[in-house]
Ligand SMILES: Nc1ncnc2c1ncn2[C@@H]1O[C@H](COP(=O)(O)OP(=O)(O)O)[C@@H](O)[C@H]1O
């Protein structure tokens with residue numbers, strides 16, 4: 001359960017203040033599937049970063065499963081990211097020198113899991129994404145769609161309850177984009193909360209909820 | 221429940237992966253570190269080798285040795301000599317008088333000159349040493365054939381000579397020189413002994429000399445003054461007493477003038493030991509500066525690495541890495557660079573020193589035990605100190621900004 005109350009976030013750009021989020025109120029229940037839509041610069045990524053504990057709001061309250069997160073020390077927020085949240089980015093953010101399997105293994109390594117357990121979970125996550133034959137390929141040996149599915153495997157390998165995807169199909173052709181969305185929706189079908197930022201009206205239409213943003217505020 | 225933390229082995233393995241991904245940069249840094257480490261070890265081995273060399277040379281000279289030279293040593297102070305005053309000669313009588321002291325075991329007066337030595341049509345210009353039978357004991361020399369100068373009255377100069385190997389070959393080829401007649405200057409001598417090879421010490425090559433009775437040398441060079449007097453004290457503990465006795469006897473014979481310089485071998489050894497030890501440390505210290513420079517290079521490489529991998533750091537944080545995980549990752553890279561560079565440098569130094577010692581057996585490089593330890597300590601220390609700044613920069617990156625590369 002996610003509850004945002006009166007969230008504000010502004011950035012100082014030169015001598016101007018940009019209000020990226022203005023008094024955002026939002027409640028997401030477990031298993032929700034929300035599409036965040038709106039014009040470029042409307043604050044979608046800022047909202048997602050705050051949901052993912054990568055950024056702190058200037059004002060307001062964000063409770064995640066009953067825990068007030070805005071006042072938590074960075075150490076605790078890192079732990080919540082590690083255990084509860086999975087990210088999928090438009091630019092994939094895979095580490096180029098590591099293989100698909102090693103990229104997927106990263107969050108488990110950061111969590112200090114034993115090697116054997118890591119191997120098992122990585123293999124399962126790659127299998128779910130249909131990437132088993134690609135396990136030992138490096139990102140530059142994979143297509144865009146495959147890379148994003150590696151990223152999804154990495155986001156889900158720790159079995160988080162919340163998946164945040166910022167324009168996950170933005171760099172993909174339509175067919176690969178469909179695959180990626182299907183993979184995310186399958187996770188949602190298993191009960192994970194899914195928040196997807198997208199420009200694509202058709203993709204947005206598939207979500208259970210649509211959150212429209214304009215100039216830092218939620219309009220519907 | 222305590223949150224489990226990243227395992228150290230994973231940190232090291234990840235750091236290794238990151239280093240091997242940038243092979244060229246890594247090798248360059250390793251090379252700098254290795255050369256700096258090798259410089260410390262090789263230079264200190266050079267200094268230590270020189271120390272051993274000099275100490276060996278002095279010990280070869282004989283033990284419990286006092287060296288007496290005519291003329292006051294300026295460094296001991298005292299009134300400056302009057303204008304035009306020449307130091308009084310150190311005579312054979314002075315030398316023989318030293319035997320009076322109970323602290324003196326043996327005395328070898330030495331007169332030195334250069335003269336042409338000839339046998340038949342062959343001749344050679346060599347150093348002529350005039351001394352007594354005691355010389356062979358004090359200098360611990362050995363004979364290849366024949367015998368050394370006979371004991372007997374040193375004031376009487378018998379026409380006999382002991383010659384070195386090189387001189388013998390020049391005059392007689394491979395034939396035995398014993399019993400043969402030679403001319404030194406305008407005087408005739410009979411060869412009675414051949415010195416054993418290997419007597420190189422303090423610059424005088426004993427293979428290329430002729431040794432004759434001191435009185436003969438004085439007559440030959442028409443000079444009553446001695447070059448040196450070597451005195452062997454009764455034992456190590458009587459060195460100081462012997463030196464004092466020598467000074468007293470000479471003062472008494474020279475009308476109260478303290479006009480000789482007495483050097484004890486131990487004092488000489490100690491001085492050289494200190495000078496060369498300090499030199500070794502200084503040279504190693506200078507080399508250690510190059511280690512620090514290599515440390516700065518590591519810092520630069522790591523700073524570049526951090527700025528190139530900002531997005532990676534952002535990603536790690538998004539995946540739940542804590543500040544200390546990121547810090548450990550980058551610090552491990554810096555330390556691995558330093559440690560591997562040191563290991564490489566030590567290997568380089570030891571192989572180099574081994575090759576040198578095989579190639580030049582006369583001068584052995586000796587690695588002092590502290591050198592590799594100090595080199596390793598300084599380089600790993602440099603890796604730690606200079607790796608800390610870049611690692612902290614990485615650890616403190618804001619996750620959101622780092623991800624988008626801002
Ligand atoms: N780190 C930042 N520094 C300065 N301005 C920012 C930063 N992040 C976002 N902004 C600004 O905040 C506004 C919202 O940005 P963003 O949330 O990225 O929009 P969207 O994802 O909807 O395109 C934009 O005007 C953007 O320029």
Ligand SMILES: [Mg+2]
Nearest residue numbers: 044045046166
């Ligand atoms: Mg955006």
